[in-house]
Amino acid sequence: MKVILNPGHSTTAPGRTGPTGITEREVVEAMARHLATACGQRMIATEIMQQPPGDPQEALRWLAARIADEPYDVDITLSLHCAWAEDPAAYGTRCLYAAGSNESRLLADALLRHFPRTAWSAVDSCDDPVLDHAQCPAVIIELDHLSNPEVEGLMRVESWQRKVAENIVEGIIAFIGPQDIRILVDGAEIYTDPAPQEVYNDVMVPVRVLGTALGAEVRWDPSRRVIRIATGGRRHDS
Structure with a gap:
């Protein structure tokens, strides 16, 4: 969006x-x-x-x-x-x-x-x-x-x-209009692209969008195929 x-x-x-x-x-x-x-x-x-x-x-x-x-x-x-x-x-x-x-x-x-x-x-x-x-x-x-x-x-x-x-x-x-699966963070609706999808009775959501909405820093390391999420707490560099 x-x-x-x-x-x-x-x-x-x-x-x-x-x-x-x-x-x-x-x-x-x-x-x-x-x-x-x-x-x-x-x-x-x-x-x-x-x-x-x-x-x-x-x-x-x-x-x-x-x-x-x-x-x-x-x-x-x-x-x-x-x-x-x-x-x-x-x-x-x-x-x-x-x-x-x-x-x-x-x-x-x-x-x-x-x-x-x-x-x-x-x-x-x-x-x-x-x-x-x-x-x-x-x-x-x-x-x-x-x-x-x-x-x-x-x-x-x-x-x-x-x-x-x-x-x-x-x-x-x-x-x-709302997405088919709505995501509310502290009562406020957020939008994701691609939209959330229901898979095997669970929901798939883009990590970066959800992490950012929760105040976390999300970084993708393509060379190591690692997603790093920093929340301000303890960090592990592995």
Whole structure:
């Protein structure tokens, strides 16, 4: 399971600026880091892919081409942005998808279900080069309204960022659905590739995935055909 994370905007095209000076780029870059961490805790691989500085249109074309060239093992593409409204009281999350992409619409619906519904939250279609070129379900998620001074203040708070990241991960999991055999580590579901398999009344699970989820270091020594698992306790070098 792999997700492409695109924090919208760049140093030369920072997007909107909130009432007290925080830029859209600052918000979405911080969110991309928190989201990558939250996905990693569920064994969902991520790659952060951001457009380069320079001419905004050229940068978008470059990003769209990169996403279009991604291999087919990418399952989801998320482009992170902030919403904006003339009404400074507006708040809520918006999820946008490419018109005609039913899978992307279903992903947008799954994501929005994990956020509070407001008069300004919505799922809608749009024309966007990043979404149009994605080879998988792709959504722009506008985290909340940067135009709202109270929301802008929350966007600076790490606990808010972590909570939003968790909501997005829950939406991803709701979209892809549980594996046939579910693995819960301290109550949180993790994903493995390949999926767990039942064999002779037991279950086969990738060692690295399970070891990492339990906080162990797993290393494969192909020359000696040995898997080494370090848990922080006693170590044997044989």
